[in-house]
Amino acid sequence: MEVFIVAYLSLFITGFIAATLFPASSELLLLTLLQQSYQPLLLWLAATTGNTLGSCVNWWLGIQLRRFQHKSWFPVSEKQLARAERLFLRYGRWSLLLSWLPVVGDPLTMVAGVLKVPFPIFLLLVTLGKGLRYGILILLAMSFF
Structure with a gap:
């Protein structure tokens, strides 16, 4: 039982780290655990x-x-910050649905904070985007395993 808890907790921690500005990937661990018959x-x-x-x-x-x-x-720099703000404002809050994307997703969530996107809206859009990404990944992997 403890091994199962450690596996899910490890995935949680890896997912957490992967979403910050530290380079990490949770997908490989997710797919490995899925292949080992953990609960999708x-x-x-x-x-x-x-x-x-x-x-x-x-x-x-x-x-x-x-x-x-x-x-x-x-x-x-001021210039970099202004550019990030312009891009975010150009595409709006809905761009947070793409927060799961590599390279751009993490800075996107930080710019949302800089621009003071209300936290409930931020949380909803980011959770939807990330949840859909993991859901699709699991469904695709299950069709191959």
Whole structure:
């Protein structure tokens, strides 16, 4: 029983880390656990919840970002920040449905914080996008296993 809990918890943690700005991928672990006959619904729940909560950290960091914008160590230039804001505003809040995408998804969730997207809307759109991604991945994998 403990092995099962560790597996789901590992997927949750991996999903969480993968959604932050740290490079990681939860898909490989998800597929491995799925192939080992773990419960698809619980795998979906662990991955989606961890990944969504990791994006919530990015949103919170985005909210805090403006406070440090004028520090010399700040890693993002005014120009980069303005460009990210323009792109986000161009496509709107609905772009958060694509927060699962590699490379652009994590910064997208941070920019949502910078632009103060209301948290309930952020949470709904990000959860939908990430949940759909993991759901489709599981369904596709189950058709091959």
